[in-house]
Amino acid sequence: MSNSPISKILDNFIEEGIKLSPIGATMLGVPGHDDRLDDFSMAGYKKQEDLARNTLKAIQAETPINEFDRIAKDVAIERLSSELKLSESLESNILFNLIASPVTRIRQVFEMMNKEKPETVANVTKRLNGVEEAFQGWRSALSFAAEKGTVNSRRQVLATAGQLETFSKGAFTAVAKKFDPSGSNQELFAAAQRAEKASGDLAGWLRDEYAPQSDPKDGVGAERYQMWARHFTGADLDLRDTYEWGIEQLKLINDRMWVAAKKLYPDATSLREVADRLDEDPRYTVEGEEELLKKLRDFITVAVDRLDGKEFDIDPRIKNCEARLAPEGSASAAYYMGPSEDLSRPGTTWFPTMGRKVFGWWNIVSTWYHEAVPGHHLQVATTKVNTERLNRFQRNRVWVSGYGEGWALYAERLMDELGAFEDPGYEMGYLSAQGLRAARIVVDIGMHCGYTDFDGQVWNAQSAFKLLHERALLDEISARSEVDRYLGWPGQAISYKVGERFWMDCREAAKQRLGSKFELKKFHSFALNLGPMGLDPFKREMALWDGN
Known part of the structure; x- marks a missing residue:
């Protein structure tokens, strides 16, 4: 893509984001960060929030140079605005579950590390040794939000505590075995045991100290739900x-x-x-x-x-x-x-x-x-x-x-x-x-x-x-x-299902608009080449498709 001012701003956002998220860097396959974990404390979240806010402000001031640029600007504004709304309200800091949380991100990142590289075992060892600090940072962020009256539901807290209990019983030793099947690297396996102890300690804190402060109600209510639904769909839904x-x-x-x-x-x-x-x-x-x-x-x-x-x-x-x-x-x-x-x-x-x-x-x-x-x-x-x-x-x-x-x-x-x-x-x-x-x-x-x-x-x-x-x-x-x-x-x-509804509606609208000119393969190519975006802007962009 052309190196427009908008692209440069967003490229910088990625580069700075990589520095703030070693886990994200590993997921992207960017080398040089594989020995560290993210800062899940409020200080870490604040840096991420400041980066998003500054990037949003810079993007809003730029004029697109072509259609690709226009779409990129619209996508960035919609996504960053949504993320900021969630972080400023502490919503994104305190909502966690068995699929999406610092706990799962830390466990998953080891699966993404390349065991063929000679430096990987040393990086895995350092990363395992960093699990305790990462968990302590997240614990402090949860405590901060709790003091402000913002907490997760008890069901999720106890489920995550159970997940951590599972991790404490050999999950990180299994990681170590993946990178050293012989079991000869004592430093690696000692780091794995420390990570498992940290998992057990966090499980105990969630269960014994945080859970009593958590919300006994499961549902978040219509107002909070609308905000999250808007974030996940990129559409204003009735x-x-x-x-x-x-x-x-x-x-x-x-x-x-x-x-x-x-x-x-x-x-x-x-x-x-x-x-x-x-x-x-x-x-x-x-x-x-x-x-x-x-x-x-x-x-x-x-x-x-x-x-x-x-x-x-x-x-x-x-x-x-x-x-x-x-x-x-x-x-x-x-x-x-x-x-x-x-x-x-x-x-x-x-x-x-x-x-x-x-x-x-x-x-x-x-x-x-x-x-x-x-x-x-x-x-x-x-x-x-x-x-x-x-x-x-x-x-x-x-x-x-x-x-x-x-x-x-x-x-x-x-x-x-x-x-x-x-x-x-x-x-x-x-x-x-x-x-x-x-x-x-x-x-x-x-x-x-x-x-x-x-x-x-x-x-x-x-x-x-x-x-x-x-x-x-x-x-x-x-x-x-x-x-x-x-x-x-x-x-x-x-x-x-909401997303599928939009995809089907866009396809049907294109068929009606284009008649015999409609080709399914071209529809798929055009829609996928737009790149990910919210459903409302996706519907607007698809309405402009001329069949080519």
């Missing part, structure tokens, strides 16, 4: 309308589930029964971790071959996408982490085994279209290599859940349109994924905003669990993990 739409979508999905269910097991009396039988059906299960990984990797390869040159033009540089098992202590949902900036580390999908040895392939198929290709990997990696249109900020720093998760759910729907789920077992998996995202809208808005459930009671963790278990077909472990996730991440759960 929450009641979105909630009612979610209920309608769930009913439509459940009706289609029954059609597939009768093809599978004509005698089934509930959708839950169908899911349980699929979990036991050898036609739709995989046994053993190694066999699972092999199937996932083969699946990604086949998906790339199936779609490239037809619905997409996939850049050869990003055709490789890895599949790995998630570290112990992860939440129950699969996830994706993008490639390094230079592509030396590929994009990677992660599967949490949750202690299981037999896996329901029937509902993994749709999930891996979501996580890999044509879902997250295709979108994120396409953004990474788009240096002609997108600046470094857009390629590496911008993530809007509504755009990205909306795309990944759209990708699942696209595969349904292309006939990937003709087998009723895999169709049930796809529909359960769709049902989950519709149910998320209902229970996330319902629990946080205090709406009433189908029995006339205010939505709570138990009624949410029941809906997810019986109508979105999640197993018990996953359903409980999901509920904890929503309550600790307000507004994020709705971004999938």
Whole structure:
């Protein structure tokens, strides 16, 4: 992209941000910072906030030199403004859960370090020795916010304490073994033990000292929820309308589930029964971790071959996408982490085994279209290599859940349109994924905003669990993990289905506008080359597309 004043300002934002976030530097694949962790104290947060505020002010004063520049400016203003609103209110400092927190960032960064480099063991040792200080910094930030009357919910505090307890029982020793299988580096393993002790100490503090100060209520209320929903979607939503739409979508999905269910097991009396039988059906299960990984990797390869040159033009540089098992202590949902900036580390999908040895392939198929290709990997990696249109900020720093998760759910729907789920077992998996995202809208808005459930009671963790278990077909472990996730991440759960709605609306509007000139592959190319942005600006930009 041209080196405009706006690009220079945003490039500087990235460079300064790397200095403030060694974890972020490792995630990007930028060398020179792999021996340190972030400063999670209020002083560290203040530096990040000042950088964002100064960058926003500088961007607002600049005039774009072309259309790419105009979009970059709009994206930067929208994202930085949203982040500042959350940090200035201490919201982003105190809300944490099993997926997004300093705890998970610290654990995940070790998975992103290149064990082939000779200096890596020394860097890992230093980083492990820094875990205690990082946790102490975060603890001080939580205490500061608590003194101001801003605290997280008790459910999230206790769940994170449990996660830390798990980490204290060998998680960092496992990290050390990854980098030194022989176990001969005593300094490395001593550092791992110190990190585990720090994890146990923080777990105890959260449970014994912070939890009694935390909020016994799960929901954040409509005002705070609207702010978070705006951040995660980049759209101004009518929450009641979105909630009612979610209920309608769930009913439509459940009706289609029954059609597939009768093809599978004509005698089934509930959708839950169908899911349980699929979990036991050898036609739709995989046994053993190694066999699972092999199937996932083969699946990604086949998906790339199936779609490239037809619905997409996939850049050869990003055709490789890895599949790995998630570290112990992860939440129950699969996830994706993008490639390094230079592509030396590929994009990677992660599967949490949750202690299981037999896996329901029937509902993994749709999930891996979501996580890999044509879902997250295709979108994120396409953004990474788009240096002609997108600046470094857009390629590496911008993530809007509504755009990205909306795309990944759209990708699942696209595969349904292309006939990937003709087998009723895999169709049930796809529909359960769709049902989950519709149910998320209902229970996330319902629990946080205090709406009433189908029995006339205010939505709570138990009624949410029941809906997810019986109508979105999640197993018990996953359903409980999901509920904890929503309550600790307000507004994020709705971004999938809401985002998919925007993607589908934009595609339909383009078809109506362009008629015979509409081409699906060109639609995908144009939309993905815009780069990540909020859903409202995405809709405006897509309305300008001329079909080329």
